Amino acid sequence: MKEINLQNLMPHLLYQFKSEHELEKTIEKVGQIFNHMRENLESYANDEKMISAYVAYYxxxxxxxxxxxxxxxxxxxxxxxxxxxxxxxxxxxxxxxHAMNPKLNLVGIDKSDLMLAQAMQILKGLGVNSDYSLGKKVGEFEKKKSLVLFSHSLNEMSENEVGNYLKLIEDQDVLIIEPGTMEVFNKLMPIREKMIERGYEVKFPCHSNKACQLNPATDWCHQYIMVKHNDEVERLTQKLHRNRRLMPLSVFFYSKSAEVEKCMARLIRVHKPTKFSIEWEVCMSDHSIQRLEIPIKHYSKKEQKELLKVTAGSAVNFEVIKELSDRLRVKLI
Ligand SMILES: C[S@@+](CC[C@H](N)C(=O)[O-])C[C@H]1O[C@@H](n2cnc3c(N)ncnc32)[C@H](O)[C@@H]1O
Structure with a gap:
């Protein structure tokens, strides 16, 4: 496959941008639709120019x-x-x-003809040489081991549409990557229940299928990933005054068979550090919510810097130094 950069992508977009300015303006418009004008979501999926801007940036x-x-x-x-x-x-x-495992057979499903046309053009243009198929219907799942991804798509689907996909998927592993907002989390929680009913285990972010103890009216579980992009994307991101380095996400992984590493707790919120400690909120293995105080004196300056970069979603293992009235003072293992 060719290297992914704007120069290699541009010839394979459905719409040819006449200038960098036109591209930037269109990326801005797509971003606005995602973030503030979600009632217009249908419009971008049927617009060549917006789809092309989406590909160029995302x-x-x-x-x-x-x-x-x-x-x-x-x-x-x-x-x-x-x-x-x-x-x-x-x-x-x-x-x-494909970039991570070129041997994978790829299947892309979408309800928009234009999206599928763009996907076909870009896969061909970049020289993706594994087996791939694109279409509107999932068809029968092969018995081969499959990972099924929903990324920034579940939140656009009706309950019925989601239910129909889940029925077809049967036993395959399911990874969900959706925006890290409270609204999306509240949509993903009933899907968690459906997955459990269908015999799945919640492998991430939860430790088990036990009920979530967060108050859905005021809180939601989401993760952050810190991503470094290539220079071209960094430049575009800065011009657009975006922050694509620290990305809030709602990630779920369901499986009937996969083993993932267990941890004592999952970091769900990073509080402001004090002069003496790093302050985290974690979801314990019994799903109780616990505040941790991590005194920084146990760590070198370099380790402290690294600890300040740890984001929600990370696995946490610790030993208790002292039980305080409202928190545990701990040392990380
Ligand atoms: C925001 S885009 C995300 C595209 C891609 N997954 C990504 O993250 O870059 C959402 C896509 O979901 C598609 N979509 C929405 N509802 C759908 C449904 N019921 N079945 C198939 N595709 C659907 C839309 O047409 C759109 O292309």
């Missing part, structure tokens, strides 16, 4: 995003033969998955 950023999410969850794409992407849009995650 394809490059979705590759490190998928890689970080897989690391955080503990999934190895080499363990799978098929990669299904439901609501694939222009196929950005198919390309990301």
């Amino acid at each position: 394809l490059s950023t979705n590759i490190p995003k998928l890689s970080h999410v897989l690391d955080m969850v503990g999934i190895d794409l080499n363990d799978y033969e098929n990669f299904y992407d439901i609501g694939t849009g222009p196929g950005t995650f198919l390309i990301a998955a």
Whole structure:
């Protein structure tokens, strides 16, 4: 596959931008639709110019995003033969998955003809040479080991549409990467229940299928990944006054068979550090919520710097130094 950069992508977009300015303005418009004008979501999926801007910007950023999410969850794409992407849009995650494991058979499903046309053009143009198919219907799932991804697509689907996909998927592993907002989290919680009913185990972010103890009216579980992009994307991101380095996400991983590494607790919120300690809120293995105080005197300056970069979603293992009235003072293992 060719290297992913604007020069290699541009000839394969459905719409040819006449200037960098036109591209930037269109990326801005797509961003506004996602963030503030969600009632217009249908419009971008049927607009060549917006789809092309989406590919130009998000394809490059979705590759490190998928890689970080897989690391955080503990999934190895080499363990799978098929990669299904439901609501694939222009196929950005198919390309990301191919970049990580070129042997994967790729299947992209989307309801928009134009998105599928763009996906086809970009997969061909970049020289993706594995088996791939693109279409509107999932069809029958092969018995081969498959990872099924929903990325920024579940939140656009009705309950019925989600239910129909889940019925078709049956026993395959399911990875969900959606925006890290409270609204999306509240949509993902009933899906968690449906997955459990269908015999799945919640492998991430939860420790088990036990009920979540966060108050859904005031709180939501989401993760952050810190991503470094190539210079071209960094430049565009700065021009657009975006922050694509620290990305809030709602990630779930469901499986009936996969083993992922267990941890004592999962970091769900990073509080402001004090002069003496780092302050975290974690979800314990019994799903109780616990505040941790981590005195920094146990760590070198370099380690302290690294600890300040740890984001929600990370696995946490610790030993208790002291039980305080409202928190545990701990040392990380
Ligand atoms: C925001 S895009 C995300 C594209 C891609 N997954 C990504 O993250 O780059 C959402 C896509 O979901 C598709 N979509 C929404 N509802 C769908 C459904 N019921 N079945 C298939 N695709 C759907 C839309 O057409 C759109 O292409």
